[in-house]
Amino acid sequence: MSSPGDYDAVRKDIAALLHQPEYDDGSAGPVLVRLAWHSAGTYDAETDTGGSNGAGMRYEAEGGDPANAGLQHARVFLEPLKEKHNWITYADLWTLAGAVAIKEMGGPEISWLPGRTDYVDDSKLPPRGRLPDGAQGADHLRWIFYRMGFSDQEIVALSGAHNLGRCHADRSGFDGAWVNAPTRFSNTYFRLMISRSWKEKTLDNGVRQFVHYDEDAEEELMMLPTDLALMADPSFKHWVQVYAKDKDKFFEDFAKVFTKLIELGITRDEKGQITNTDNEKGGYHS
Template sequence: MPQDAPAPGAAPTAEQLEPVKAAVRALLHQPEYDDGSAGPVLVRLAWHSAGTYCKETNTGGSNGAGMRYEKEGGDPANAGLQHARAFLEPVKSQFPFISYADLWTLAATVAVAEMGGPAVPWQGGRTDYADDAKVPPRGRLPDGAQGADHLRFIFYRMGFSDQEIVALSGAHNLGRCHGDRSGFEGKWVNNPTRFSNQYFKLLLKFEGEWKKTTLANGLQQFVYVDEDLAAGEEGEGEKEEGLMMLPTDMSLISDPKFRAWVEKYAADQDLFFRDFAAVFAKLLELGIQRDAQGRVANEENVEDGYRS
């Protein structure tokens, strides 16, 4: 078993990471879970670990793996991500040298690539907080029930542009909403374990046909059900469950500045893949300061002031 660990304080080398990535690849196929893959929820884990970043105060971000603590892990916005963390626990046991913060972010890049998406540049060296003192406050992640102003408020705080907001949102090609997690229900695209630009295409294709519905819990979302397909398949196996969009997703086509990018990404998958790779890499690096060797500043090697 390869247990070649990096020198103390150093980021793992590419060679040391290979078996870690292979172990992540090996756990992606989960026939009993959701649509058969751990990939989507791993991508969401990395995003929520990083999406707490605030550029004004230089707090939050993927360094530290604060979601291990109730203060962050128990944020209702993170409901369901315990499944993603549990999927990765055997990999952490097998390769104790990799920090949780590195493993969660690395696993998302492996998942994106395995699901047919682009290679996302990734650098290691994150460390895990020793306690919850530096865990950011709750409430920094977006609320799907809101609109374009809210998206800008949340993502400008992290330092993203309108174009980057739209590119990042393309991750909703993957996975689904769960009633017992966010309260929303359903998937955005028909094949939610294949990374593509389908989400942007469907936003535009069914424009005018997305129907606003109110769920039993009072939340509103938009749904599209292909009536013919649904009727035709009744009685013979699975019924078409329809597709959904969150109010925040719909704001990407009602806001003209966002919409210009939705149209570009719907028309050009290569452009979307390039932009997604760049912006997802940027997300995973938020708040991380590196020296010339790529070493991450942390409590041990930086004087007071870092992340204070």
């Protein structure tokens, strides 16, 4: 147990749980970052639905979306922390875990504010299909990310998270990691995108992705069709080039845009208190 509001105690425990020698590349970090992103990336600005508030992924309607396959691993990693610090909401814990994981893996400091509730408003449950499909191209990326209010520059900066982790054939159907050191946050993803030649490959399961075999690497590296769409579109490509050259600029922009992502759908007063959650009206609690 910790005292309610002791987020530093939670941060410490998140940092300590990242080391998972038996899991993937030895770290829970990448899948925690993906959990934070998918919890928030359902937001729709026009209807003000979706977003990290509410932690709807605990329920089948959202958690069972095929786009969220595999994220139960992230939730299971965090469950002992939720028990220990039972005053924190899932919505805060998931977003904080992503922010702490990025920093612990060598990335920038992400500014994070608490206050999300686990209250789910049925009328605001996001429909499935709001998360991006890796098999698509630039138009799809714009359709998904403009809906949340992101610009082309922000789309590219956010995509840089693919410097972390890997695809799992039994989760998304895609397979492999984007970079050689997938638990170290860097701009390598952008550098490899530009400097290597990527060949189309159809996996045994029929899924199409792009691959490059690097002599220094133990395994073939990969890119999704959506990743390489960033190179095919002039406006996106500009930012890929900027971030490939300038790691500090990437870190700075990534930190800003990740904070924006985990704040989608949340309005705060000048003290930072969330003003648009209404626990009294309809819906249900966990």
